[in-house]
Amino acid sequence: MPAGQVRYDNLTPAVKKVVFHSRSREENPRWTAFHEYYGFTPFYCEPGLRGAHEKGGVEGQVGYFRRNYLTPVPQVDSLDELNARLAEFEAKEDERRIGARMRTIAQDFAREAGHLLPLPDDPFTTGITLTPRVDRYGLITVKMCRYSVPVRYIDRKVTVTLTCDDLTVYDGRREIARHRRLTERGAEHLVLDHYLEAQLTKPGALERSEALHQARAEGTFTAVHEAF
Template identity: 55%
Template structure:
Protein backbone atom coordinates (compact mmCIF):
# COMPACT_ATOMS: atom_id res chain seq x y z
CA UNK A 1 0.00 0.00 0.00
CA UNK A 2 1.48 3.32 -1.06
CA UNK A 3 1.28 6.69 0.67
CA UNK A 4 -1.81 7.75 -1.28
CA UNK A 5 -3.56 4.46 -0.55
CA UNK A 6 -2.75 4.71 3.18
CA UNK A 7 -4.23 8.22 3.32
CA UNK A 8 -7.45 6.95 1.80
CA UNK A 9 -7.54 3.99 4.20
CA UNK A 10 -7.00 6.30 7.17
CA UNK A 11 -9.68 8.76 6.03
CA UNK A 12 -12.30 6.05 5.48
CA UNK A 13 -11.65 4.30 8.81
CA UNK A 14 -10.97 7.29 11.10
CA UNK A 15 -12.79 10.29 9.66
CA UNK A 16 -16.09 8.60 8.80
CA UNK A 17 -18.18 9.90 10.45
CA UNK A 18 -16.40 13.22 10.91
CA UNK A 19 -15.20 13.49 14.55
CA UNK A 20 -16.45 16.40 16.64
CA UNK A 21 -13.67 18.31 18.43
CA UNK A 22 -13.40 21.69 20.13
CA UNK A 23 -10.02 22.66 18.64
CA UNK A 24 -7.46 21.64 16.09
CA UNK A 25 -5.06 20.62 18.86
CA UNK A 26 -7.60 18.09 20.15
CA UNK A 27 -7.96 16.64 16.63
CA UNK A 28 -4.18 16.30 16.31
CA UNK A 29 -4.04 14.39 19.59
CA UNK A 30 -6.70 12.00 18.29
CA UNK A 31 -4.72 11.45 15.05
CA UNK A 32 -1.54 10.65 17.02
CA UNK A 33 -3.46 8.13 19.12
CA UNK A 34 -4.83 6.47 15.96
CA UNK A 35 -1.29 6.35 14.57
CA UNK A 36 -0.06 4.45 17.63
CA UNK A 37 -2.95 2.00 17.27
CA UNK A 38 -2.16 1.52 13.58
CA UNK A 39 1.41 0.44 14.39
CA UNK A 40 0.08 -2.95 15.52
CA UNK A 41 -1.85 -3.56 12.26
CA UNK A 42 -0.74 -6.10 9.65
CA UNK A 43 -1.18 -5.28 5.96
CA UNK A 44 -2.69 -8.25 4.13
CA UNK A 45 -0.81 -11.47 4.78
CA UNK A 46 2.54 -9.88 5.56
CA UNK A 47 4.37 -11.48 8.52
CA UNK A 48 5.36 -8.20 10.23
CA UNK A 49 3.36 -5.32 11.63
CA UNK A 50 3.54 -1.72 10.43
CA UNK A 51 5.79 -0.77 13.37
CA UNK A 52 8.22 -3.64 12.67
CA UNK A 53 8.57 -2.71 8.99
CA UNK A 54 9.16 0.93 9.96
CA UNK A 55 11.93 -0.12 12.37
CA UNK A 56 13.71 -1.83 9.44
CA UNK A 57 13.26 1.19 7.16
CA UNK A 58 14.08 3.99 9.62
CA UNK A 59 17.92 3.66 9.44
CA UNK A 60 17.72 4.19 5.67
CA UNK A 61 15.87 7.50 5.98
CA UNK A 62 17.60 10.87 6.05
CA UNK A 63 17.58 12.72 9.41
CA UNK A 64 15.20 15.60 10.00
CA UNK A 65 16.65 19.13 9.80
CA UNK A 66 17.83 20.64 13.06
CA UNK A 67 15.68 23.72 12.59
CA UNK A 68 11.96 23.07 12.10
CA UNK A 69 10.41 24.23 8.89
CA UNK A 70 8.29 27.29 9.46
CA UNK A 71 4.84 26.91 7.96
CA UNK A 72 3.28 30.09 9.38
CA UNK A 73 2.63 33.34 7.56
CA UNK A 74 4.68 36.38 8.57
CA UNK A 75 3.24 39.82 9.45
CA UNK A 76 4.92 42.95 10.85
CA UNK A 77 2.18 45.14 12.39
CA UNK A 78 2.67 48.15 14.65
CA UNK A 79 1.33 48.17 18.23
CA UNK A 80 -1.36 50.85 18.68
CA UNK A 81 -2.00 52.98 21.76
CA UNK A 82 -4.32 50.32 23.22
CA UNK A 83 -1.59 47.68 23.19
CA UNK A 84 -3.18 45.77 20.28
CA UNK A 85 -1.99 44.62 16.85
CA UNK A 86 -4.10 43.99 13.71
CA UNK A 87 -3.68 40.56 12.09
CA UNK A 88 -5.87 39.93 9.10
CA UNK A 89 -9.34 41.10 10.19
CA UNK A 90 -8.88 40.64 13.95
CA UNK A 91 -6.96 42.31 16.77
CA UNK A 92 -4.76 40.76 19.46
CA UNK A 93 -3.19 42.24 22.60
CA UNK A 94 0.51 42.49 23.45
CA UNK A 95 2.30 43.88 26.48
CA UNK A 96 1.87 47.64 26.81
CA UNK A 97 5.61 48.35 26.87
CA UNK A 98 5.61 47.71 23.10
CA UNK A 99 3.17 50.53 22.28
CA UNK A 100 4.36 52.32 19.15
CA UNK A 101 6.85 49.61 18.16
CA UNK A 102 6.67 47.25 15.19
CA UNK A 103 6.61 43.54 16.04
CA UNK A 104 6.83 40.31 14.07
CA UNK A 105 3.82 37.96 13.99
CA UNK A 106 3.84 34.37 12.74
CA UNK A 107 0.30 33.21 11.94
CA UNK A 108 -0.38 29.47 12.06
CA UNK A 109 -3.53 27.48 11.39
CA UNK A 110 -4.65 27.43 15.03
CA UNK A 111 -2.58 30.07 16.80
CA UNK A 112 -0.24 33.02 16.33
CA UNK A 113 3.02 34.01 18.02
CA UNK A 114 4.27 37.60 18.49
CA UNK A 115 8.02 38.30 18.60
CA UNK A 116 9.97 41.38 19.60
CA UNK A 117 13.54 41.08 18.28
CA UNK A 118 13.37 37.27 18.23
CA UNK A 119 11.91 37.16 21.75
CA UNK A 120 8.41 35.75 22.14
CA UNK A 121 6.20 38.32 23.87
CA UNK A 122 2.68 36.96 23.25
CA UNK A 123 0.84 33.88 22.07
CA UNK A 124 -2.87 33.70 21.20
CA UNK A 125 -5.29 31.23 19.78
CA UNK A 126 -6.32 32.25 16.28
CA UNK A 127 -9.70 33.93 15.96
CA UNK A 128 -11.99 32.58 13.24
CA UNK A 129 -14.64 35.30 13.18
CA UNK A 130 -14.02 38.67 11.54
CA UNK A 131 -13.65 41.86 13.55
CA UNK A 132 -13.04 40.00 16.84
CA UNK A 133 -10.64 41.06 19.61
CA UNK A 134 -8.65 38.78 21.89
CA UNK A 135 -7.15 40.37 25.01
CA UNK A 136 -4.83 38.85 27.59
CA UNK A 137 -5.38 40.21 31.11
CA UNK A 138 -1.68 39.84 31.93
CA UNK A 139 -0.77 42.39 29.24
CA UNK A 140 -2.62 45.19 31.06
CA UNK A 141 -1.68 44.56 34.72
CA UNK A 142 0.92 47.37 34.80
CA UNK A 143 -1.77 49.88 33.79
CA UNK A 144 -4.46 48.45 36.06
CA UNK A 145 -2.24 48.51 39.14
CA UNK A 146 -2.03 52.31 38.71
CA UNK A 147 -5.74 52.60 37.86
CA UNK A 148 -7.46 49.84 39.86
CA UNK A 149 -10.89 51.41 39.30
CA UNK A 150 -10.84 50.26 35.68
CA UNK A 151 -10.25 46.62 36.62
CA UNK A 152 -13.80 45.39 37.48
CA UNK A 153 -15.39 46.37 34.15
CA UNK A 154 -12.48 45.63 31.82
CA UNK A 155 -12.95 43.50 28.70
CA UNK A 156 -9.73 41.61 29.47
CA UNK A 157 -11.22 40.47 32.80
CA UNK A 158 -14.37 39.18 31.13
CA UNK A 159 -12.34 37.22 28.58
CA UNK A 160 -10.16 35.80 31.37
CA UNK A 161 -13.31 34.59 33.13
CA UNK A 162 -14.60 33.01 29.92
CA UNK A 163 -11.29 31.25 29.31
CA UNK A 164 -11.16 29.89 32.88
CA UNK A 165 -8.04 31.84 33.86
CA UNK A 166 -9.98 33.94 36.37
CA UNK A 167 -11.58 31.31 38.59
CA UNK A 168 -14.27 31.52 41.31
CA UNK A 169 -11.42 31.33 43.84
CA UNK A 170 -10.14 34.64 42.46
CA UNK A 171 -13.60 36.18 42.88
CA UNK A 172 -13.97 34.92 46.47
CA UNK A 173 -10.53 36.25 47.45
CA UNK A 174 -11.30 39.56 45.72
CA UNK A 175 -14.57 39.98 47.65
CA UNK A 176 -12.80 39.49 50.98
CA UNK A 177 -9.97 41.83 49.94
CA UNK A 178 -12.47 44.59 49.12
CA UNK A 179 -14.11 44.20 52.53
CA UNK A 180 -10.77 44.54 54.30
CA UNK A 181 -8.82 46.98 52.08
CA UNK A 182 -11.65 48.93 50.47
CA UNK A 183 -12.86 49.41 46.92
CA UNK A 184 -9.59 50.97 45.77
CA UNK A 185 -6.90 48.91 47.48
CA UNK A 186 -8.82 45.62 47.19
CA UNK A 187 -8.51 45.43 43.36
CA UNK A 188 -4.88 46.57 43.61
CA UNK A 189 -4.13 43.66 45.97
CA UNK A 190 -5.72 41.24 43.49
CA UNK A 191 -3.69 42.69 40.61
CA UNK A 192 -0.52 42.11 42.64
CA UNK A 193 -1.64 38.50 43.05
CA UNK A 194 -2.19 38.18 39.28
CA UNK A 195 1.35 39.43 38.70
CA UNK A 196 2.56 36.32 40.55
CA UNK A 197 1.42 34.28 37.53
CA UNK A 198 4.40 35.56 35.54
CA UNK A 199 6.83 33.38 37.51
CA UNK A 200 4.54 30.86 39.26
CA UNK A 201 2.29 28.26 37.58
CA UNK A 202 -1.38 29.15 37.40
CA UNK A 203 -2.54 26.12 39.40
CA UNK A 204 -0.12 26.96 42.22
CA UNK A 205 -1.37 30.54 42.39
CA UNK A 206 -4.97 29.28 42.61
CA UNK A 207 -3.94 26.90 45.41
CA UNK A 208 -2.23 29.80 47.20
CA UNK A 209 -5.38 31.93 46.85
CA UNK A 210 -7.52 29.16 48.36
CA UNK A 211 -5.12 28.66 51.28
CA UNK A 212 -4.82 32.39 51.96
CA UNK A 213 -8.62 32.73 51.81
CA UNK A 214 -9.03 30.01 54.45
CA UNK A 215 -6.45 31.71 56.66
CA UNK A 216 -7.97 35.18 56.17
CA UNK A 217 -4.72 36.59 54.75
CA UNK A 218 -5.70 39.10 52.08
CA UNK A 219 -2.20 40.11 50.90
CA UNK A 220 -0.17 39.19 47.85
CA UNK A 221 2.76 38.12 50.06
CA UNK A 222 0.60 35.53 51.82
CA UNK A 223 -0.63 34.16 48.49
CA UNK A 224 2.93 33.92 47.17
CA UNK A 225 4.00 32.02 50.29
CA UNK A 226 1.12 29.56 50.01
CA UNK A 227 1.72 29.13 46.27
CA UNK A 228 5.36 28.22 46.90
CA UNK A 229 4.24 25.75 49.56
CA UNK A 230 1.90 24.14 47.03
CA UNK A 231 4.72 23.91 44.48
CA UNK A 232 7.04 22.39 47.07
CA UNK A 233 4.42 19.84 48.15
CA UNK A 234 3.94 18.86 44.51
CA UNK A 235 7.63 18.33 43.78
CA UNK A 236 8.58 16.64 47.07
CA UNK A 237 7.21 13.21 48.09
CA UNK A 238 4.64 13.07 50.84
CA UNK A 239 6.42 11.36 53.77
CA UNK A 240 3.29 11.16 55.92
CA UNK A 241 1.37 9.23 53.25
CA UNK A 242 4.30 6.83 52.78
CA UNK A 243 4.42 6.16 56.53
CA UNK A 244 0.72 5.41 56.61
CA UNK A 245 1.09 2.95 53.74
CA UNK A 246 4.12 1.26 55.30
CA UNK A 247 2.57 1.15 58.76
CA UNK A 248 5.17 3.39 60.42
CA UNK A 249 4.01 5.84 63.11
CA UNK A 250 3.44 9.36 61.90
CA UNK A 251 5.84 12.10 62.91
CA UNK A 252 4.99 14.45 65.77
CA UNK A 253 5.70 18.14 66.00
CA UNK A 254 8.14 19.10 68.78
CA UNK A 255 8.56 22.66 69.94
CA UNK A 256 11.98 24.27 69.85
CA UNK A 257 11.98 24.74 73.65
CA UNK A 258 11.33 21.04 74.26
CA UNK A 259 14.02 20.09 71.75
CA UNK A 260 16.59 22.29 73.48
CA UNK A 261 15.74 20.86 76.90
CA UNK A 262 16.06 17.33 75.54
CA UNK A 263 19.55 18.05 74.14
CA UNK A 264 21.00 19.87 77.17
CA UNK A 265 23.85 18.08 79.09
CA UNK A 266 23.03 16.44 82.42
CA UNK A 267 23.27 18.72 85.50
CA UNK A 268 25.42 17.01 88.18
CA UNK A 269 25.43 19.85 90.73
CA UNK A 270 23.86 19.12 94.16
CA UNK A 271 20.58 20.72 95.08
CA UNK A 272 20.80 23.87 97.25
CA UNK A 273 20.15 23.48 101.05
CA UNK A 274 18.71 25.94 103.64
CA UNK A 275 20.29 24.22 106.66
CA UNK A 276 23.01 26.90 107.21
CA UNK A 277 20.33 29.59 107.39
CA UNK A 278 18.22 28.08 110.24
CA UNK A 279 20.16 29.78 113.15
CA UNK A 280 20.66 33.20 111.58
CA UNK A 281 17.61 34.87 113.18
CA UNK A 282 19.35 35.64 116.52
CA UNK A 283 22.30 37.22 114.81
CA UNK A 284 20.45 39.18 112.22
CA UNK A 285 17.69 40.63 114.46
CA UNK A 286 19.83 42.80 116.85
CA UNK A 287 21.86 44.08 113.97
CA UNK A 288 18.69 44.96 112.11
CA UNK A 289 17.26 46.75 115.16
CA UNK A 290 20.47 48.73 115.61
CA UNK A 291 20.38 49.69 111.98
CA UNK A 292 16.79 50.89 112.29
CA UNK A 293 17.59 53.00 115.40
CA UNK A 294 20.61 54.52 113.72
CA UNK A 295 18.54 55.25 110.66
CA UNK A 296 15.84 57.16 112.58
CA UNK A 297 18.08 58.95 115.19
CA UNK A 298 19.48 62.42 114.48
CA UNK A 299 23.12 62.32 113.48
CA UNK A 300 25.64 64.17 115.69
CA UNK A 301 26.76 67.51 114.22
CA UNK A 302 30.40 67.91 113.25
CA UNK A 303 32.76 69.53 115.77
CA UNK A 304 33.43 72.56 113.56
CA UNK A 305 29.69 73.39 113.37
CA UNK A 306 29.35 73.06 117.19
CA UNK A 307 32.19 75.57 117.86
CA UNK A 308 30.73 78.10 115.42
CA UNK A 309 27.37 77.89 117.19
CA UNK A 310 28.92 78.56 120.58
CA UNK A 311 30.76 81.65 119.29
CA UNK A 312 27.54 83.01 117.74
CA UNK A 313 25.58 82.58 120.98
CA UNK A 314 28.41 84.19 122.98
CA UNK A 315 28.37 87.27 120.73
CA UNK A 316 24.58 87.54 121.09
CA UNK A 317 24.85 87.51 124.91
CA UNK A 318 27.58 90.17 124.80
CA UNK A 319 25.44 92.43 122.62
CA UNK A 320 22.44 92.05 124.95
CA UNK A 321 24.54 92.92 128.02
CA UNK A 322 25.99 96.04 126.36
CA UNK A 323 22.49 97.26 125.40
CA UNK A 324 21.27 96.86 128.99
CA UNK A 325 24.22 98.83 130.39
CA UNK A 326 23.63 101.72 127.94
CA UNK A 327 19.95 101.95 128.85
CA UNK A 328 20.70 102.20 132.58
CA UNK A 329 23.27 104.87 131.91
CA UNK A 330 20.76 107.00 129.99
CA UNK A 331 18.15 106.73 132.70
CA UNK A 332 20.56 107.94 135.40
CA UNK A 333 21.64 111.06 133.48
CA UNK A 334 18.16 112.18 132.28
CA UNK A 335 16.88 115.46 133.71
CA UNK A 336 13.39 116.04 135.08
CA UNK A 337 10.99 117.07 132.32
CA UNK A 338 12.70 115.09 129.59
CA UNK A 339 10.34 112.75 127.83
CA UNK A 340 11.61 109.68 126.21
CA UNK A 341 10.05 106.81 124.26
CA UNK A 342 8.95 105.15 127.46
CA UNK A 343 7.00 108.24 128.64
CA UNK A 344 5.25 108.56 125.31
CA UNK A 345 4.18 104.97 125.49
CA UNK A 346 3.00 105.28 129.11
CA UNK A 347 5.61 102.94 130.56
CA UNK A 348 6.85 103.37 134.15
CA UNK A 349 10.29 104.67 134.74
Protein backbone atom coordinates in the same frame (compact mmCIF):
# COMPACT_ATOMS: atom_id res chain seq x y z
CA MET B 1 13.83 11.39 8.14
CA PRO B 2 13.47 9.98 4.57
CA ALA B 3 16.62 10.06 2.47
CA GLY B 4 16.94 10.82 -1.24
CA GLN B 5 13.74 11.59 -3.13
CA VAL B 6 10.31 11.95 -1.53
CA ARG B 7 7.32 11.85 -3.86
CA TYR B 8 4.75 14.65 -3.59
CA ASP B 9 1.54 15.71 -5.20
CA ASN B 10 1.53 19.36 -6.26
CA LEU B 11 0.37 20.68 -2.90
CA THR B 12 -0.32 24.42 -2.91
CA PRO B 13 1.83 25.32 0.15
CA ALA B 14 4.87 23.86 -1.66
CA VAL B 15 4.28 24.52 -5.36
CA LYS B 16 3.56 28.02 -6.61
CA LYS B 17 3.55 27.09 -10.29
CA VAL B 18 3.70 23.92 -12.42
CA VAL B 19 6.08 24.52 -15.33
CA PHE B 20 4.22 23.38 -18.46
CA HIS B 21 5.20 19.98 -19.91
CA SER B 22 8.02 19.31 -17.43
CA ARG B 23 8.80 18.05 -13.94
CA SER B 24 10.09 21.47 -12.92
CA ARG B 25 8.17 23.47 -10.32
CA GLU B 26 8.31 27.00 -9.04
CA GLU B 27 8.44 26.32 -5.31
CA ASN B 28 7.33 28.35 -2.33
CA PRO B 29 10.61 29.74 -0.88
CA ARG B 30 9.81 28.45 2.62
CA TRP B 31 9.26 24.96 1.24
CA THR B 32 12.58 25.10 -0.60
CA ALA B 33 14.32 26.13 2.61
CA PHE B 34 12.54 23.30 4.46
CA HIS B 35 13.58 20.41 2.22
CA GLU B 36 17.12 21.79 1.86
CA TYR B 37 17.40 22.01 5.66
CA TYR B 38 16.37 18.38 6.10
CA GLY B 39 18.39 17.14 3.11
CA PHE B 40 15.85 15.46 0.86
CA THR B 41 14.73 16.10 -2.72
CA PRO B 42 11.01 16.37 -3.61
CA PHE B 43 9.84 14.49 -6.70
CA TYR B 44 6.58 15.95 -8.03
CA CYS B 45 3.90 13.78 -9.61
CA GLU B 46 2.32 14.75 -12.90
CA PRO B 47 -0.80 16.85 -12.27
CA GLY B 48 -4.33 15.50 -12.73
CA LEU B 49 -5.11 12.12 -14.26
CA ARG B 50 -1.70 11.93 -15.95
CA GLY B 51 -0.05 11.44 -12.57
CA ALA B 52 -2.67 9.24 -10.89
CA HIS B 53 -0.58 6.08 -11.41
CA GLU B 54 2.47 7.73 -9.80
CA LYS B 55 0.88 7.95 -6.37
CA GLY B 56 0.51 4.20 -5.92
CA GLY B 57 -2.01 3.29 -3.23
CA VAL B 58 -1.55 6.49 -1.24
CA GLU B 59 -4.88 8.07 -2.12
CA GLY B 60 -6.67 4.78 -1.48
CA GLN B 61 -5.12 4.55 1.99
CA VAL B 62 -6.10 8.16 2.71
CA GLY B 63 -9.70 7.24 1.88
CA TYR B 64 -9.45 4.13 4.10
CA PHE B 65 -8.22 6.21 7.06
CA ARG B 66 -10.92 8.84 6.55
CA ARG B 67 -13.73 6.27 6.38
CA ASN B 68 -12.53 4.27 9.38
CA TYR B 69 -11.37 7.00 11.76
CA LEU B 70 -12.64 10.40 10.62
CA THR B 71 -16.27 9.54 9.79
CA PRO B 72 -18.12 11.04 11.53
CA VAL B 73 -15.73 13.95 12.10
CA PRO B 74 -14.19 13.69 15.60
CA GLN B 75 -15.42 16.33 18.05
CA VAL B 76 -12.51 17.75 20.06
CA ASP B 77 -11.80 20.82 22.18
CA SER B 78 -8.25 21.49 21.00
CA LEU B 79 -5.67 20.69 18.35
CA ASP B 80 -3.66 18.79 20.98
CA GLU B 81 -6.65 16.52 21.66
CA LEU B 82 -7.10 15.90 17.93
CA ASN B 83 -3.39 15.01 17.54
CA ALA B 84 -3.66 12.60 20.48
CA ARG B 85 -6.65 10.92 18.83
CA LEU B 86 -4.76 10.58 15.53
CA ALA B 87 -1.83 9.01 17.39
CA GLU B 88 -4.23 6.43 18.87
CA PHE B 89 -5.66 5.67 15.43
CA GLU B 90 -2.18 5.21 13.96
CA ALA B 91 -1.19 2.85 16.80
CA LYS B 92 -4.18 0.64 15.94
CA GLU B 93 -2.98 0.51 12.33
CA ASP B 94 0.42 -0.92 13.29
CA GLU B 95 -0.99 -4.46 13.34
CA ARG B 96 -2.85 -4.21 10.03
CA ARG B 97 -1.65 -5.81 6.81
CA ILE B 98 -2.23 -3.91 3.58
CA GLY B 99 -3.71 -6.17 0.95
CA ALA B 100 -1.93 -9.53 0.74
CA ARG B 101 1.36 -8.36 2.24
CA MET B 102 3.13 -10.78 4.56
CA ARG B 103 4.17 -8.18 7.12
CA THR B 104 2.17 -5.71 9.18
CA ILE B 105 2.58 -1.96 8.82
CA ALA B 106 4.71 -1.87 12.00
CA GLN B 107 6.94 -4.69 10.72
CA ASP B 108 7.47 -2.96 7.37
CA PHE B 109 8.36 0.28 9.13
CA ALA B 110 10.85 -1.51 11.39
CA ARG B 111 12.63 -2.85 8.27
CA GLU B 112 12.82 0.64 6.76
CA ALA B 113 13.75 2.55 9.92
CA GLY B 114 17.46 1.81 9.57
CA HIS B 115 17.56 3.59 6.20
CA LEU B 116 16.19 6.88 7.60
CA LEU B 117 18.39 9.91 8.21
CA PRO B 118 18.71 11.31 11.77
CA LEU B 119 16.87 14.56 12.43
CA PRO B 120 18.95 17.74 12.95
CA ASP B 121 19.49 18.84 16.55
CA ASP B 122 17.37 21.95 16.00
CA PRO B 123 13.97 21.82 14.25
CA PHE B 124 13.29 23.96 11.20
CA THR B 125 11.45 27.18 12.06
CA THR B 126 8.26 27.12 10.01
CA GLY B 127 6.76 30.40 11.22
CA ILE B 128 6.26 33.49 9.08
CA THR B 129 7.30 37.00 10.11
CA LEU B 130 4.92 39.98 9.97
CA THR B 131 5.13 43.61 11.13
CA PRO B 132 1.67 44.86 12.20
CA ARG B 133 1.00 48.18 13.93
CA VAL B 134 -0.55 48.26 17.41
CA ASP B 135 -3.92 50.05 17.32
CA ARG B 136 -5.31 52.42 19.94
CA TYR B 137 -6.86 49.51 21.85
CA GLY B 138 -3.51 47.76 22.33
CA LEU B 139 -4.33 45.16 19.68
CA ILE B 140 -2.60 43.85 16.57
CA THR B 141 -4.44 42.23 13.68
CA VAL B 142 -2.88 39.08 12.21
CA LYS B 143 -4.68 36.90 9.65
CA MET B 144 -8.07 38.49 10.50
CA CYS B 145 -7.68 37.80 14.25
CA ARG B 146 -6.71 40.28 16.98
CA TYR B 147 -4.24 39.86 19.84
CA SER B 148 -3.28 42.16 22.72
CA VAL B 149 0.13 43.61 23.51
CA PRO B 150 1.14 45.87 26.42
CA VAL B 151 -0.56 49.24 25.97
CA ARG B 152 2.76 51.11 26.08
CA TYR B 153 3.30 49.93 22.48
CA ILE B 154 0.18 51.60 21.09
CA ASP B 155 0.77 53.14 17.63
CA ARG B 156 4.11 51.35 17.20
CA LYS B 157 5.08 48.65 14.73
CA VAL B 158 6.04 45.32 16.25
CA THR B 159 7.45 42.09 14.81
CA VAL B 160 5.33 38.94 14.90
CA THR B 161 6.38 35.32 14.41
CA LEU B 162 3.33 33.24 13.48
CA THR B 163 3.33 29.43 13.52
CA CYS B 164 0.52 26.91 13.25
CA ASP B 165 0.26 26.80 17.07
CA ASP B 166 1.19 30.18 18.48
CA LEU B 167 1.98 33.82 17.89
CA THR B 168 4.94 35.64 19.46
CA VAL B 169 5.33 39.42 19.45
CA TYR B 170 8.67 41.22 19.66
CA ASP B 171 9.81 44.79 20.10
CA GLY B 172 13.19 44.56 18.45
CA ARG B 173 14.65 41.36 19.91
CA ARG B 174 12.63 41.54 23.12
CA GLU B 175 9.58 39.31 23.45
CA ILE B 176 6.62 41.35 24.68
CA ALA B 177 3.63 39.01 24.17
CA ARG B 178 2.77 35.41 23.38
CA HIS B 179 -0.61 33.96 22.43
CA ARG B 180 -2.04 30.68 21.21
CA ARG B 181 -2.95 31.07 17.55
CA LEU B 182 -6.60 31.81 16.89
CA THR B 183 -8.34 30.13 13.97
CA GLU B 184 -11.81 31.65 13.94
CA ARG B 185 -12.13 34.74 11.76
CA GLY B 186 -12.60 37.90 13.85
CA ALA B 187 -11.60 36.19 17.13
CA GLU B 188 -9.72 38.14 19.84
CA HIS B 189 -7.39 37.07 22.64
CA LEU B 190 -6.66 39.64 25.34
CA VAL B 191 -4.21 39.28 28.24
CA LEU B 192 -5.21 41.23 31.34
CA ASP B 193 -1.61 42.11 32.27
CA HIS B 194 -1.26 44.04 29.00
CA TYR B 195 -3.86 46.57 30.21
CA LEU B 196 -2.87 47.09 33.85
CA GLU B 197 -0.93 50.27 33.08
CA ALA B 198 -4.06 51.82 31.57
CA GLN B 199 -6.22 50.56 34.46
CA LEU B 200 -4.10 52.57 36.93
CA THR B 201 -5.61 55.74 35.51
CA LYS B 202 -9.08 54.23 34.90
CA PRO B 203 -9.63 51.65 37.67
CA GLY B 204 -13.41 51.79 37.28
CA ALA B 205 -13.16 50.33 33.78
CA LEU B 206 -11.54 47.10 34.99
CA GLU B 207 -14.74 45.30 36.02
CA ARG B 208 -16.35 45.78 32.60
CA SER B 209 -13.26 45.07 30.49
CA GLU B 210 -13.10 42.25 27.96
CA ALA B 211 -9.57 41.44 29.16
CA LEU B 212 -10.90 40.71 32.68
CA HIS B 213 -13.76 38.66 31.25
CA GLN B 214 -11.33 36.47 29.28
CA ALA B 215 -8.97 36.14 32.29
CA ARG B 216 -11.85 34.86 34.42
CA ALA B 217 -12.93 32.42 31.71
CA GLU B 218 -9.36 31.08 31.38
CA GLY B 219 -8.92 30.78 35.16
CA THR B 220 -5.97 33.18 35.33
CA PHE B 221 -7.96 35.68 37.41
CA THR B 222 -8.58 33.54 40.48
CA ALA B 223 -10.69 33.89 43.62
CA VAL B 224 -7.63 35.31 45.38
CA HIS B 225 -7.45 38.10 42.79
CA GLU B 226 -11.18 38.73 43.20
CA ALA B 227 -10.80 39.05 46.97
CA PHE B 228 -7.88 41.41 46.59
